[in-house]
Structure formats: structure tokens, C-alpha cells
Amino acid sequence: MTTSWKQIGLLTALALFAYLVPISTNGSWFLLAPLSAFASYLAGRHVGSLLHGVLAFATGTVAATLTLVFSSHVSLLTFALNIITGLVLFALLPWWIGRARRNTVMFRAQEREHAVVQAELRERARIAEAMHDQLGHDLALLAL
Template identity: 35%
Template structure:
């Protein structure tokens, strides 16, 4: 395309030479043609702020050749416009056309990349959500299964082979819980909203009691939101894993400053007080922080306490 435009300028110069410039010396004709080609190339490749000096220089050269013994007045101006102005404008047009095409291609590439990033982000969020629900729900159920198997193992009149089988079930449930935590811990996200399961906080307490846990609960009459559900489930799961058989105290109340406080506490022995990776509580703390809440974990002496707080007005999902 660029070579074709240059050839067109040369052809125009030859045509002008044949029609009007037959009395002009050849070297001056070549100077006009060179000036026209230079004007086009500079208009095509140089920015406007850099092309203007070149364009003016070409005008001066052409005018100098003309004033000496060639046209004057309108003839000189026409020659300058023909051999410098028009080629430069043609070059500018080609430059702007190329810039528009390049900008369009960049825009298409940017939109395509943006679409891929959005799709990738959505897929990662969905995978993380599924992994989080698997960790929370299955981890809780496996902890209760381990608790039931441990209680069955301690039944005095149970045959020895049944006690051994119960011990294997308990050990398998504990190992499965650990593997589950390792597999999905890094994929957990700060997703908030509705409770991840169909049951309520009261349902969690009832199921823990059915599994043999000693849970005392002081809950408000209104339904509690999804973040409260997650806090209670994680705390009960930790109590079942690290303090089996220990009494668990659960309390939820709203203070005068419209702050909902949920506290789950249980005694622990020295062997289990520092056990566990803490991945679930760490992820839960980040989740609550992103929604305007706080989570504190205290292990003082022989007692382990998890406390979560939300502003009821700011966070409907964690309050009433």
C-alpha cells in the first residue's frame, strides 16, 4: 500500500512534467518529485508535531526553486500545494487509517482477554464455593461420625470385634476429615449470603446432641443468618474433633449497641488444646472481616472460646 502511494505520486509528477513543466529543467522537476515523495512519507510516518517542520522546509525548497525563474503568484502556490501539501495530506490519511485499524485490533484483543478473565474468575469462584461447602458440611458430618463411633467404642457390653470396628470407623473419619481440610482449604472464598445448608442454627445444635455432644444453647427467637450458621458449625466441628465428650456452651445475644455476639466455648485437655491446622477458623475470620464482622479465638488455660461479632444494622445476613 505504501509503495503504491509513492508510485502514484511519481506518476502524477511525470504527468505534470508532460503537461505543464516541459520548460522546467529536469533537475528541478526531480526536486519537485522528491519533495512530493518526502512529504508523503513524512506525513505517513511522523507525528504531526514532528512533521510540520519537514513540511515547511519542503514548501521553502519548492518556493525557492519557483521564485527564481518559474511561476510567480498563483502558479507558485499551486505548484507548492500539488507537490507538498497534497502528498503530505495523503500520508496523514494513511497514517490515521493505520492507527484506527491498530486501535481496533487492540480493543478486540483487550475485550477478548477481559472476557476470558471474567469467565476464569467466575469458574474459580464457583469451584471455591463448592469446595467451601464440601469442607464445611462434610467436615461437620465426619466429625459427628467420629464422635458417634467413639461413643460406640466405649460401650462396655459391646463385643470386642465390634469395638475394634468402631475404632476403625472413628480413625477413618478423623483421617478423612484431615484429608478433606487439606484438599479444599486453599480454595475457600469469602462468599457470604444465605446459609450454605438448608438447616438452621437450632438444627445444628439438635444434630450435635443426637450425635452425643453435650451442647447447651441460649439462642434468640428470631432466625440467625448464614455467617452465624458457619461460626456455630465450625465451632461445633472443632469441639467434636478436639474435645470429644466435653460440654459445649453456645450463646447468641444482641447488645445495646445493636451488636450481635455469638460465643461458643468448651473445655479442652492439654493434648488437644493446640491441635488442628486452624484453616477453617482462619478462613472464617477473613469472611467475617469482609462483611464487617470480627472473629476472636481464645485458648486460656483449659478452655477454648470462639467469639464472633456483627453490627445488626450493617449486616442483615449475620443478624436478625
């Protein structure tokens, strides 16, 4: 599967926001959180590969964790709250919702395609049955 530039950009945004949201402690958090949720949703919606999304998310998570661990002014409670709220609420959850929406849309498209194929097969069977009946009728007339 090839990855387009749009998908690479969305994966980069996912990793970047997974890094930036947990480490932001001032007013920038109010701007970064909605942007992170929006970018994460779009990444889940448009990136086809689950592995690529998980790797981007994991990269941002590891970078944020290392930054918070080596930061001297962060307590354990602040660390845990930043990781849980920042990553789960504003990156992982919207990404997962986007993936679920993508899977739903793909499933419905496959269902529609399957219904069209089934309708074509029923029509072919009906035509074949009609031809069989007509041929049987013509042969019966010939036999008489």
C-alpha cells in the same frame, strides 16, 4: 524508537516528492503527482513517528518554496497554486490518510487484545467463583 531503512526511504521519498511536485511545470507533473500520492500514503502508513513525517514534509516544502521564490518565471498565483495543489493534494493529504489508516489498524489490534484479556479475566473469575462455591459446599458437608 528506532527508524528502519524502509522508514528512512519512505521519509526521503516524502521529502523528495514534496519538493518535486510543486516545482514541476511540464508533463512530468502527470507522472510525479500519482507517484507522490502513493509514496506519501505509504510513508503515512508505515512511518510510526509523526515528528519524522512532519520534518520530511517540511523539508520538501521549504525546498520547493525557496526554489519557486527564486525562480524568475513564476507569478504569485502560479506559486500559490503549485504549493497548494502540489503539497496539500498530492503529499499532505495522502500522508494524512495513511496515518489515519495506520492509527485505525493499531486501534483495532489494541481492541482485540483488550477483548482477549477481558475474556481471560472473566474466565478466571468464573473458575474462582465455582471453586468458592464448591469449597463452601464441601465445608458445609463437613460441618454437618
